[in-house]
Amino acid sequence: MSDAVVIDARGHRCPVPSLRLMKAMQDAAPGARLVLMATDPMARIDVPFLMAQKGGRVVAVEDVDGGLRITIETGGWPGVQTD
Template identity: 40%
Template structure:
């Protein structure tokens, strides 16, 4: 299964999470999505989204001027 990447750089809250939610909905359980976001609110919004939906926030790292969120879809 290929890694899905969403480039949400330049988008402000709530757009990064909305793009993630829309894309992850069509994926199979266990699929992973890499979300790139530079919105400061994403640091709170993405983990909160994962907690609320049951998806696993695998990692959060800093990339070139953005945060990189790796999210695994739950069942």
């Protein structure tokens, strides 16, 4: 996972983790892997919803070190907007 961009949103509550992930998605190439580190338990719900809205997909949700590590892959399909 060394080529994944890591977004550290630990210690922040909703909507900060999702906002940081959306910003990273805007800057990422289609098909890029991003890893969101979050301690807000709502990220487990918010990120899949965000991916459904923005055209990415959740690859993995893992419980680590008292928080979550959520790996996503950005969409690369025509017409998909990340902003």
